[in-house]
Amino acid sequence: MVVAVLGGTGKEGSGLSMRLARGGYQVIVGSRDAQRAADRAAEMNKELDGDYLTGMENSAAAAAADIVILSVPYSAHEPTLTSVKDALKGKVLVDITVPLQPPKVRRVHLPPGKAAALEAQAMLGDDVRVVAAFQNVSHEQIGELDSEVDCDVLVCGDDPSARDEVIQLIQAAGMRGIHAGPLDNAIAVEALTPVLLFINNKYGIKASGIRITGID
């Protein structure tokens, strides 16, 4: 299974890329710049002491992958999706975007389409199955490869089999994925992140997260 992480050069995407590579996926790091992607993939291979990741420009990465993760800031969400739209046809897109509105990142802000993931689905149409995940997992946790990620990953999407695929991927990356309902529920999941950022600030911590109780 080949996974592309668009924006995999960044904070959240690089930790995710390395955890997925370690979990057995073939990972392509995507970037606007092919050389930056290749350089970042080489750095990550060095950190993992292996030859697990390659780097490509975003649309080539999306075309070469079975499943695609979008890990760019909300300001880059629409232009990045437009640039890779054709390459996503028939695939699962995992949208991890939180529509933060700097500088007020600790206050819930709903974007025009109510959730970034809903905006992605509207933009891409029925040919692409959009699944929302990882919005509540801090890069401070995901990038600490020697530590377990101490939170769950809520997974929303209209196609249960696409959610299953993403939950398998989350498991391979060493985390627990939880079915959290249809893509509309991403409105609530994306909106939880500013709440966590507020908690981090108030309690002087770096990476609060969500844990679901009552499931063995």
Ligand SMILES: NC(=O)c1ccc[n+]([C@@H]2O[C@H](COP(=O)([O-])OP(=O)(O)OC[C@H]3O[C@@H](n4cnc5c(N)ncnc54)[C@H](OP(=O)(O)O)[C@@H]3O)[C@@H](O)[C@H]2O)c1
């Ligand atoms: N950081 C976290 O703790 C965290 C947690 C949960 C979810 N998220 C979500 O994950 C996504 C990525 O977050 P991040 O912190 O990893 O972001 P980031 O490091 O600031 O950016 C990720 C990558 O996006 C690309 N990018 C940046 N600005 C761009 C622009 N204007 N146009 C196109 N591409 C651009 C860059 O890749 P290239 O320059 O190589 O193209 C960059 O390396 C965001 O939507 C965020 O809300 C983040």
